[in-house]
Amino acid sequence: MYLDPYDAAKEPHSARAEEGRIVETPEPSSWTFGQRLLADWFTAHALDGMVPSDAPIDALGPVIGSVHKLVREPETDDFRYLIYGRTIARKANMGRDGMRVSELIEPTGSVMLEHYRTLAARPLLFVGRLTYVGLDIQNSEWVRAVTPLGRPETGVSHFIVFTDTVQDARPA
Numbered sequence: 001m002y003l004d005p006y007d008a009a010k011e012p013h014s015a016r017a018e019e020g021r022i023v024e025t026p027e028p029s030s031w032t033f034g035q036r037l038l039a040d041w042f043t044a045h046a047l048d049g050m051v052p053s054d055a056p057i058d059a060l061g062p063v064i065g066s067v068h069k070l071v072r073e074p075e076t077d078d079f080r081y082l083i084y085g086r087t088i089a090r091k092a093n094m095g096r097d098g099m100r101v102s103e104l105i106e107p108t109g110s111v112m113l114e115h116y117r118t119l120a121a122r123p124l125l126f127v128g129r130l131t132y133v134g135l136d137i138q139n140s141e142w143v144r145a146v147t148p149l150g151r152p153e154t155g156v157s158h159f160i161v162f163t164d165t166v167q168d169a170r171p172a
Contacts, residue, residue, distance in 0.1 A: 018134040020111040022144070025128045030033040031145075033170035035127050038145040038162040042125045048152040049123035056151075057160070068161040070101070072120055078102050079116050079159065091139055091165055092162040107132075115146075120156040123148035129166070 014055035025031065031039065038062065044110040045055040059069055065087030084096035096104070100114050105128075114142070119126055126146040142163050 001087070010097055011059045018107070020107045020130060020132045022111060022115050022130045023128050024126065031127055032164070033172050034066055034162045034164055035143055036172040037063055037149055038160065039125055039127055041137040042147040046125070046147075050148045050152070050156060051152060051160070056162050060160070063162055066162055066164045068096075068159075068163070070116065070159045070161065072159075073100070074156055076100075077117065078113070085163075086161055098107040116159060119146055119148055119159070122148065123156050130163070132137050139165045143169045
């Protein structure tokens with residue numbers, strides 16, 4: 001049960017989107033508090049573009065409701081949500097714990113799957129925005145930060161993702 005419940009009778013936030021795109025925000029001066037927090041955590045723990053999966057996540061406490069954890073499923077080239085942040089579940093109006101990225105509604109599923117596959121192939125910290133285009137879309141713009149978890153010898157095994165709506169994101 002989500003602490004910040006979503007309304008399963010309503011459609012997800014991106015249901016009316018015609019397309020979505022993720023773009024990088026390379027300038028740290030424009031990052032939000034959550035993006036900077038995840039970037040600082042990444043910088044403190046990363047080796048070869050990845051954070052070891054046993055790195056402590058205590059520092060992410062202030063934004064934990066806006067964090068997802070995904071596991072990579074190499075046999076299906078997909079990713080499964082182990083944790084889908086409760087705050088984001090409410091804002092996106094969908095719960096994803098245990099579900100695969102490929103099971104997201106379109107265009108969200110395709111956009112996210114391509115993004116995570118790219119980061120799994122070339123692990124690095126990603127900070128940027130997700131924007132949906134279409135009419136009558138609730139929460140059409142989101143800030144994001146993604147950190148790959150894993151080891152150089154085995155590759156990416158997980159992702160930690162911070163995401164929040166642009167209008168609710170705290171300035172850094």
